[in-house]
Amino acid sequence: MCLGMGNTQAASQLSIKDLPLPLANLWVEGLAWHILPVGVLKIAVTIATRYSLLRQQFGPPKKPEVSILDYQSQQHKLMPMLASTYAFHFATLYLVEKYSEMKKSHDDQLVGDVHALSAGLKAYVTSYTAKSLSICREACGGHGYAAVNRFGSLRNDHDIFQTFEGDNTVLLQQVAGDLLKQYKEKFQGGTLAVTWNYLRESMNTYLSQPNPVTARWESEEHLRDPKFQLDAFRYRTSRLLQSVAVRLQKHTKTLGSFGAWNRCLNHLLTLAESHIESVILAKFIKAVERCPDASARAVLKLACDLYALDRIWNDIGTYRNVDYVAPNKAKAIHKLTDYLSFQVRNVAGELVDAFDLPDHVTRAPIAMQSEAYSQYTQHVGF
Numbered sequence: 001m002c003l004g005m006g007n008t009q010a011a012s013q014l015s016i017k018d019l020p021l022p023l024a025n026l027w028v029e030g031l032a033w034h035i036l037p038v039g040v041l042k043i044a045v046t047i048a049t050r051y052s053l054l055r056q057q058f059g060p061p062k063k064p065e066v067s068i069l070d071y072q073s074q075q076h077k078l079m080p081m082l083a084s085t086y087a088f089h090f091a092t093l094y095l096v097e098k099y100s101e102m103k104k105s106h107d108d109q110l111v112g113d114v115h116a117l118s119a120g121l122k123a124y125v126t127s128y129t130a131k132s133l134s135i136c137r138e139a140c141g142g143h144g145y146a147a148v149n150r151f152g153s154l155r156n157d158h159d160i161f162q163t164f165e166g167d168n169t170v171l172l173q174q175v176a177g178d179l180l181k182q183y184k185e186k187f188q189g190g191t192l193a194v195t196w197n198y199l200r201e202s203m204n205t206y207l208s209q210p211n212p213v214t215a216r217w218e219s220e221e222h223l224r225d226p227k228f229q230l231d232a233f234r235y236r237t238s239r240l241l242q243s244v245a246v247r248l249q250k251h252t253k254t255l256g257s258f259g260a261w262n263r264c265l266n267h268l269l270t271l272a273e274s275h276i277e278s279v280i281l282a283k284f285i286k287a288v289e290r291c292p293d294a295s296a297r298a299v300l301k302l303a304c305d306l307y308a309l310d311r312i313w314n315d316i317g318t319y320r321n322v323d324y325v326a327p328n329k330a331k332a333i334h335k336l337t338d339y340l341s342f343q344v345r346n347v348a349g350e351l352v353d354a355f356d357l358p359d360h361v362t363r364a365p366i367a368m369q370s371e372a373y374s375q376y377t378q379h380v381g382f
Contacts, residue, residue: 038125040158040161045078047150047151047367048078048140049078052074052078052140053067069345082344083344086351088280090283098110098114116178120272121280122161126162183241226308229281230278236274244267248260281311287304316330
């Protein structure tokens with residue numbers, strides 16, 4: 001498969017002297033704090049997914065027990081997470097590309113763009129990974145609690161990433177502040193930074209009323225259309241940006257700039273997260289389109305669709321409140337998300353194998369399709 005994952009090592013195994021020069025430079029300049037959390041997430045998802053494929057429990061009467069990943073609840077826990085891991089991988093590659101471009105050009109606008117993107121991705125991915133580590137541990141039951149299966153050490157090693165290079169809440173405020181700056185420049189006739197270009201078109205769309213016809217479209221073809229998915233993400237970001245700008249202007253008159261910012265702080269954090277999700281999805285879609293192998297492209301498309309629709313469903317209230325999605329369409333999104341989780345389950349083994357993690361990196365016995373798994377289960381009396 002042309003998934004381009006490559007080997008990844010856990011943070012606990014890395015120090016700066018172990019890194020090749022290009023990555024060492026990224027470490028020194030803070031970019032490694034974006035790469036390593038994705039690596040930790042890959043390890044955790046691999047362990048939980050492989051265990052869920054190997055572990056069999058219960059089943060229909062007088063028939064063999066089934067893999068616990070056949071249970072819808074387990075798919076709901078792990079398959080959107082697996083899709084998100086791929087999304088973060090491609091977004092991180094994009095950040096590294098922009099960083100390399102910035103180092104060569106020394107363009108001031110690009111420097112600001114990379115800084116905001118770096119702050120947002122670091123905050124979003126590390127927060128997501130911290131929560132996912134606990135979910136993966138719980139998905140493996142009591143075996144996930146065993147020290148030998150690594151979730152405890154992974155959580156401990158990853159925890160500091162949430163405050164490296166700045167607290168995540170502070171970093172997201174930097175993203176929101178940059179978005180507001182770009183928003184102001186747009187209405188003053190200025191140019192938008194590369195990552196923010198989409199706001200020009202989507203803001204115009206936001207300022208018009210949602211189309212009552214497309215709000216009801218519920219076919220699978222429509223819901224899996226990258227244009228619909230990306231438009232939905234960007235519409236939400238534009239709506240949040242315009243509404244928080246209005247609120248800040250209103251509250252500044254009575255509370256001052258500091259008081260207004262604090263009054264709107266949760267709104268600003270949601271805006272920053274929404275923007276980062278839009279960037280992540282855009283890069284995932286592009287990665288799918290660029291994959292030259294048809295079979296691998298189809299698998300990546302499954303994961304991309306699951307990531308997009310799961311994110312939309314998780315914030316379905318926002319889309320319903322502004323009639324961007326009608327009730328029948330919301331129901332169809334939920335139903336399709338469950339179906340895509342089932343479809344991704346059928347290729348879950350191949351997807352985690354594509355991370356290309358060697359056994360000495362995963363190390364957890366419950367994630368090894370070899371004698372190590374059977375020896376472990378026999379040793380613990382299972």
